[in-house]
Amino acid sequence: MLSRERMLMALNHQEPDRVPIDFGGTTATGIQVTAYDCLKKLLGIETPSLIANKRAQLVAVEEVIKKRLHTDVDGIGLNPPASLPAVVAPPVDTSPVNISIDEWGGYWLSGVSGEHTATNPPLARMETAAEVEAYSFWPDPTDPARYAGLREKVLDLKSHSQRAIAFNLGCQIASQARNMRGYEQWLMDFILNPALAETIMRKIMTIHLVIAEQALAVIGDQVDVVTVADDLAIQNAPMMSPAVYRKMIKPMQQEMFGFIKARTKAKLFYHCCGAASFFLDDFLEAGIDILNPVQVSATNMQPEYLKKRYGSRVTFWGGVDTQQLLPYGSPQEVADGVKRLIDIMAPGGGFILATVHNIRPEVPPENLIALFDTALEYGRYK
């Protein structure tokens, strides 16, 4: 069975020949360069690694590795706007902490192992909608550089790959507002200045909608999955109350997800870290088809609970624990964990196996081999 066919069956809640696997197909299921180089060393592969995301130090996974780890997904993303440097560059940066600026005018601190955090939020001191509107660095969503050659790239990929294609669109509304306003201020705005919180998020969404419209006009008919993200939960709870989420964030999600789905038949993949199940009914109402990363170590995220309660309505994409199992388990423990996960999640389809988080430097390469080889062998449907 072809990879793409396998993916589509699973996404339509049917059982294909085996559980589909994703490694590096999305911006949330990738691998940091040190971990990647260790993996390549173990496999005896000696090629220079290319960084695809400098801030998180994520690599562009090479074809030979995709084949070896049996991934069923190829990822594709928008080009950067004309005013930013090219995305792919050799990993030369070795300073412990770098400061970089993103296209929204936000600053980031980042380290060599890919840890990064937003800093100096540009909207922190603003108090009125007029100030927000007058901000100088709102990105230009119509910048043609973003879409240049995109269709050709997808068609070329499809001509020599049989994998499903995930289009990494992003479209973070809440997380983008958090980065631009500052974490604490953004949270307090929900209570102290909800109108401003709404203005900032709506401005961000308006930009995303133009990007989504232009991008999907070019490749919406060619991709199988569109990925969007917004972290709304922490380890043991949602970030904000259900009342605040439903009043202030959910309506925008409904609008944006509906807008995207009107422009492509691709399944909608939504990434929300942490204890996401508190809002899962709402996410489904807003239109998601796929939940990622299925952070099984968070509160109310046990695979049994999720599969039983939501298994027929959503595809789970992720689930292999990166907080304890992958970094600190033995290869045997990883294999056992993957088997347990497959036992629970695989029946009836609706499951794409992937790691919960981008793989970070502490993960031993032997554990990655155990993970993906077990997934291949044990994931076969009878």
Added chain:
Amino acid sequence: MGTLDEIKAALINLDIPQVQCKIHQGLAEGLSPSAILEKSLIAGMNTIGSRFKEGDFFMPEVLVAAKAMHTGLDILKPLLTAVENRVKGTVAIGTIKGDLHDIGKNLVIMMLEGAGFEVVDLGVDVPPDKFITAIETHHPRVVGLSVLLTSVMPQLQTTIQQLEPYRRELYIVIGGAPITQQYADKIGADGYAPDAASAVDKVRELIARN
């Protein structure tokens, strides 16, 4: 409802102007600043902490309550006597070396301050040396180590080892998304808390030991 209760209620209702207004009213009525601090603000933050632990309040409510508390403290602090100003104890806290995340640490700081502790915030990416300097300067009863990244967790143990010469004078508490009680026991921390409100309970419990 007496004014002390009204101040506490205003705090729990996250009504910052009302907290200020009622504190001024209470002082005009002759209430002592220390009574307002203990029975209104600290008691109110206790309630906020309980409701956070119970999943009734979330991060925004805790942050706004802490802001209300600080607004009240700004009024009360100059009026407290030297004895009354003596704090319940000092806690030095930081995100350990190699980790840049701070929201969890900041929530713990707000809850500790809300409970009347003096807190020395060492920031993020804090090497063991910086903890040691803080210990020698501020003599904290408790040192808090925060972490989010699993890759940095071994640095917790390294930091704890380097603080070994000071262990008779202080307790070490750790916290952060990937941490468990089991892990805290394994690396020899004195305490662990799963959330910011529980961290205050843990600090109180440790300080009460002697």
